[in-house]
Amino acid sequence: xxxxxxxxxxxxxxxxxxxxxxxxxxxxxxxxxxxxxxxxxxxxxxxxxxxxxxxxxxxxxxxxxxxxxxxxxxxxxxxxxxxxxxxxxxxxxxxxxxxxxxxxxxxxxxxxxxxxxxxxxxxxxxxxxxxxxxxxxxxxxxxxxxxxxxxxxxxxxxxxxxxxxxxxxxxxxxxxxxxxxxxxxxxxxxxxxxxxxxxxxxxxxxxxxxxxxxxxxxxxxxxxxxxxxxxxxxxxxxxxxxxxxxxxxxxxxxxxxxxxxxxxxxxxxxxxxxxxxxxxxxxxxxxxxxxxxxxxxxxxxxxxxxxxxxxxxxxxxxxxxxxxxxxxxxxxxxxxxxxxxxxxxxxxxxxxxxxxxxxxxxxxxxxxxxxxxxxxxxxxxxxxxxxxxxxxxxxxxxxxxxxxxxxxxxxxxxxxxxxxxxxxxxxxxxxxxxxxxxxxxxxxxxxxxxxxxxxxxxxxxxxxxxxxxxxxxxxxxxxxxxxxxxxxxxxxxxxxxxxxxxxxx
Amino acid sequence: xxxxxxxxxxxxxxxxxxxxxxxxxxxxxxxxxxxxxxxxxx
Numbered sequence: 001x002x003x004x005x006x007x008x009x010x011x012x013x014x015x016x017x018x019x020x021x022x023x024x025x026x027x028x029x030x031x032x033x034x035x036x037x038x039x040x041x042x043x044x045x046x047x048x049x050x051x052x053x054x055x056x057x058x059x060x061x062x063x064x065x066x067x068x069x070x071x072x073x074x075x076x077x078x079x080x081x082x083x084x085x086x087x088x089x090x091x092x093x094x095x096x097x098x099x100x101x102x103x104x105x106x107x108x109x110x111x112x113x114x115x116x117x118x119x120x121x122x123x124x125x126x127x128x129x130x131x132x133x134x135x136x137x138x139x140x141x142x143x144x145x146x147x148x149x150x151x152x153x154x155x156x157x158x159x160x161x162x163x164x165x166x167x168x169x170x171x172x173x174x175x176x177x178x179x180x181x182x183x184x185x186x187x188x189x190x191x192x193x194x195x196x197x198x199x200x201x202x203x204x205x206x207x208x209x210x211x212x213x214x215x216x217x218x219x220x221x222x223x224x225x226x227x228x229x230x231x232x233x234x235x236x237x238x239x240x241x242x243x244x245x246x247x248x249x250x251x252x253x254x255x256x257x258x259x260x261x262x263x264x265x266x267x268x269x270x271x272x273x274x275x276x277x278x279x280x281x282x283x284x285x286x287x288x289x290x291x292x293x294x295x296x297x298x299x300x301x302x303x304x305x306x307x308x309x310x311x312x313x314x315x316x317x318x319x320x321x322x323x324x325x326x327x328x329x330x331x332x333x334x335x336x337x338x339x340x341x342x343x344x345x346x347x348x349x350x351x352x353x354x355x356x357x358x359x360x361x362x363x364x365x366x367x368x369x370x371x372x373x374x375x376x377x378x379x380x381x382x383x384x385x386x387x388x389x390x391x392x393x394x395x396x397x398x399x400x401x402x403x404x405x406x407x408x409x410x411x412x413x414x415x416x417x418x419x420x421x422x423x424x425x426x427x428x429x430x431x432x433x434x435x436x437x438x439x440x441x442x443x444x445x446x447x448x449x450x451x452x453x454x455x456x457x458x459x460x461x462x463x464x465x466x467x468x469x470x471x472x473x474x475x476x477x478x479x480x481x482x483x484x485x486x487x488x489x490x491x492x493x494x495x496x497x498x499x500x501x502x503x504x505x
Numbered sequence: 506x507x508x509x510x511x512x513x514x515x516x517x518x519x520x521x522x523x524x525x526x527x528x529x530x531x532x533x534x535x536x537x538x539x540x541x542x543x544x545x546x547x
Contacts, residue, residue, distance in 0.1 A: 315515035
């Protein structure tokens with residue numbers, strides 16, 4: 001067989017044409033969903049800002065459902081498919097195995113995401129992201145989620161097939177590169193996660209069709225979070241693989257100890273599914289002893305892996321910069337770092353936001369006792385916006401500034417705006433997340449249209465501090481929306497008017 | 506680590522780790538303090 005490759009003039013990587021096209025379509029689709037989810041996010045913050053309160057109740061819950069799906073599922077998993085193909089075919093300079101299966105992945109995920117979006121917009125799936133039983137959506141909604149998940153599994157199969165054929169055909173020798181190894185860990189977790197999704201959602205689909213008369217809410221919630229939270233661990237692995245990639249691309253660093261980093265990825269595979277149960281900490285279905293063991297002991301084995309990476313990434317960036325001669329004092333290297341490179345600043349925001357804001361808050365809120373007072377408050381969205389948005393999304397944004405020239409063969413448009421974009425987005429999201437956690441500390445509920453409970457018998461008054469906190473949350477959210485819009489516009493402008501980079505076949 | 510000379514050791518990162526741990530301790534303390542205020546024993 002004759003496979004069509006080109007050689008990237010900057011990196012020297014061989015890029016298979018099928019891999020390139022599939023990375024392009026998955027990445028562009030991801031960015032479209034980011035744009036949709038970002039627009040909805042703006043409506044969310046302008047509704048939670050009690051003074052503005054822009055949406056009526058029904059639209060708030062409907063669009064919040066769609067915001068969660070567009071951002072947490074569609075944007076991230078479409079982009080992860082692009083990452084899997086990049087980490088296998090491109091980084092191993094090998095052909096993408098079974099391209100037709102990869103196209104099936106894309107079509108299934110696109111059809112699934114479209115079905116879910118239409119059902120939610122039609123008002124037939126006002127069940128929020130979690131769709132807890134006994135809330136019931138239209139059966140086409142669940143079918144859409146199932147098709148999306150099946151597509152994602154196919155993407156993982158294509159990834160493993162590509163890595164295997166690269167090994168068999170001698171594209172690489174010895175161990176996988178660390179980035180591909182991290183992507184492999186993400187793909188393994190993805191398969192475990194999607195199996196949980198199938199167990200949770202296929203019976204729910206049959207229940208919505210009337211084939212199954214009833215569902216057990218406790219069994220559903222257990223399996224759903226094996227899917228819903230673990231899918232965030234796929235993001236986590238993909239994000240950390242990108243951290244290592246960005247470290248290499250931006251400052252030329254190499255991991256101080258590959259064994260150390262690989263062990264941390266192994267910890268994720270072994271232990272990362274366990275913390276999913278922290279979503280059940282206020283549920284009566286599990287015993288207190290089970291909860292304490294889960295969140296007091298086992299969960300920390302996965303956290304240990306995150307802390308290992310969070311130490312490793314800055315350390316190897318520091319060593320690389322020191323080797324370049326920036327050895328003055330403790331932080332001379334940090335002063336001389338390439339802060340004008342949007343990929344580097346995105347990396348720093350991602351590591352710091354994930355570790356300091358998302359990581360610390362996650363460990364504390366995931367403790368059984370603390371969870372009792374934080375579970376249904378704004379503290380939790382404050383926590384996961386730090387992990388998934390500042391952490392994962394900013395890592396994905398950062399790598400985009402390298403994917404655009406490498407895969408789309410165009411120079412990044414509006415380079416000055418690109419330099420500012422991570423700062424605007426990262427600062428906005430930091431304000432947003434911290435303010436959310438702050439007002440959550442006063443008991444402000446999450447997923448709630450009107451915290452004053454205006455039409456209820458008993459009215460609630462959280463006081464002026466909370467009102468100011470919600471206003472600051474909204475201001476942070478608006479700033480982040482501007483940064484997110486800048487990212488989308490830069491990406492789209494690069495595709496449409498970016499200067500073409502000459503290639504050799 | 507053996508191949509690095511002293512100038513190349515990630516000393517700044519070690520300080521950042523201690524700052525991280527300090528934040529961890531403070532955040533944990535504040536949350537347990539709040540819990541003890543709203544959920545008194547006895």
